[in-house]
Amino acid sequence: MPNPELVKSWAVTLRHLAACRFYLPELLPMGDARSIERELAHYLHHNEFGLALGEADALGELCSAPGAFWKELQLAARNMNMVEEEKLYAKRSES
Numbered sequence: 001m002p003n004p005e006l007v008k009s010w011a012v013t014l015r016h017l018a019a020c021r022f023y024l025p026e027l028l029p030m031g032d033a034r035s036i037e038r039e040l041a042h043y044l045h046h047n048e049f050g051l052a053l054g055e056a057d058a059l060g061e062l063c064s065a066p067g068a069f070w071k072e073l074q075l076a077a078r079n080m081n082m083v084e085e086e087k088l089y090a091k092r093s094e095s
Contacts, residue, residue, distance in 0.1 A: 009079060010047060010049070012079050013049045013076050013079045013080055014044060014047075014049070016072045016073070016075045016076035016079065017040075017044055017049060017052050017053065017056055017072070017073075017076050018044060019072045020056050020060070020065075020069050020072035020073055020076075021037070021040070021056075021059075023065060023066055023068045023069035023072070024059065024060070024063045024065060024069065025063065032062055033059060033062045033063060036055050036058050036059045036062065037055075037059060039051075039055045040052055040055040040056055040059060043055060049076070049080060050080065050082075053073060053076055053077060053080070053082070053085065056073055056076075057073065060073070060092075067092070067093045067094065067095060068093070069093075070089045070090075070092035070093035070095075071089070071093040073085075073089040073092075073093075074086055074089035074090045074092075074093055077089055
């Protein structure tokens with residue numbers, strides 16, 4: 001059984017990665033964006049948060065995501081101790 005603190009951390013990361021989707025258009029353009037969205041959902045469902053972060057990043061780039069989207073990714077990266085990604089998303093969230 002996983003450590004309770006780890007489970008709590010996973011829940012925080014999952015919340016930020018799932019929340020980022022709400023800052024994008026409800027209907028995504030056909031093609032790559034929908035494929036990436038499916039991959040993102042798959043990784044979230046399987047607790048593959050590092051891979052989910054990468055898919056969310058790609059989705060945000062394709063959809064010209066607003067600052068709030070990148071803020072959620074920044075918070076997810078911070079929770080996963082991904083320092084470089086956190087800095088990158090902090091810069092993007094300010095734009």
